[in-house]
Amino acid sequence: MRAMVFEGFGGPQVLHPADVPAPLPGPGQVRLRVEAAAVNGWDVKSRAGTTGAPAPTSPVVPGLEVAGVVDALGDGVTGVAPGDRVVGFAVGGGYAELALTKVFARVPDGLAATDAVTLPVAAEAATRVLRLLDVRAGETLLVHGASGSVGALATQLAVRRGARVIGTASARNQDRVAALGATPTTYGAGLVDRVRALAPDGVDAVLDTTGAGVLPDSIALRGGTDRIVTIADDAAADLGVTAxxxxxxxxxxxxxxxxxxxxxDLTTTVGAVLPLADAARAHALVESGHPGGKVVLTP
Structure with a gap:
């Protein structure tokens, strides 16, 4: 089968097409004919060699999220059949014509694969941190990076719980954050004062999706380190914050x-849909920091 691979760490240009063996589904796995594969920050870090993983000794197919049509089942798989559309976490990489998944969900009729594939990673992170923060109806949640993929989903899920969300974003994304049901504000200098003006009674919980050095401000707003969770800042341990x-x-x-x-009931934003062969361009777009939403590859 055709796939996009890298055989050594480097810039986006190390990604190239190759013929690789088609994967065979193991126990509990299904194989998909891939309709869409999402590009994540982890894919970029893996290709660049910044995850701490050893250098590859064989071609690596990146990609954490895939959506497509089931074409083969591993032992023990029930509730799904060849021809069903599913979306899930890729096992062994998703930038390919065929991919495996073990944790997946059916894609309802009418939902495009390019939209569905934006969900697995962001939905997992958003539901995990909201569970950790125990956000409840009537509480105020501050989300740093509310226009990003995880921040946007966490914002919407919290609003659906009945919480009030204050979401930080760049000036150009203020309207997007408001459309998610949050009260938007910009990040940067003066954040503590801006949030206090919007929430005079304080904030009950804080989610940091940015890793942009916002934990000290978050601690100031909470009056301590409890009910603050970051998914992106390695300084958390030194500050006593949960990562x-x-x-x-x-x-x-x-x-x-x-x-x-x-x-x-929820929305997601696709920044670009590119052919699988343009994976290097997709990585460059994600690395730019301004993809405008999830970047998706289609074989």
Whole structure:
């Protein structure tokens, strides 16, 4: 099968097309004919060699998220059949014509694969941190990076719980954050004063998706380190703040978010859809920091 691979660390240019063996589904796995594969920051870091992983000794197919049509089942798989459309976490890479997944959800009729594939990573992170923060109706949640993929989903899920969300974003994304149901504000100098003006009674919980050095301000706003979670700032340990990096993949939670997107109860933003062969361009776009939403590859 055709796939995009890298055989050594480097810039986006190390990604190139190659013929690789088609994967065979193991126990509990399904194989998809890939309709869409999302590009994540982790893909970029893996290709660049900044994750701490050893240098590859064989071609690596990147990609954490895939959506497509089931074409083969591994032992023990039930509830899904060849021809069904699913979206999930790729096993062994998703930038390919065929990919494996073990944690997945059905894609309802009418939901495009390019939209569904934006969900697995962001939905897992958003539901995990909201669970850690125990956000409840009537509380105020501050989300740093509310226009990003994780921040946007966390914002919407918190609003659906009945919480009030204050979301930080760049000046150009203020309207987008407001459309998610949050009260927007810009990040940067003066943030503490701006948030206090919007929430005179204080904030009950803080989610940092940015890693942009916002934890000291978050501590000031909370009056301590409790109910602050970051998914992006390695300074958390030194500051006594909870950092949550370990994925807790759950097919049921993914299905709930996928169904909500299909019903129109949640929204997601696709910044660009590019051919699989343009994976290097997709990585460069993500590295630019201004992709305008999730970047998606289609074989």
């Amino acid at each position: 949550s990096y370990r994925s807790e993949r759950d097919a049921g939670e993914l299905a709930e978010v996928v169904d909500a997107l299909a019903r129109g």
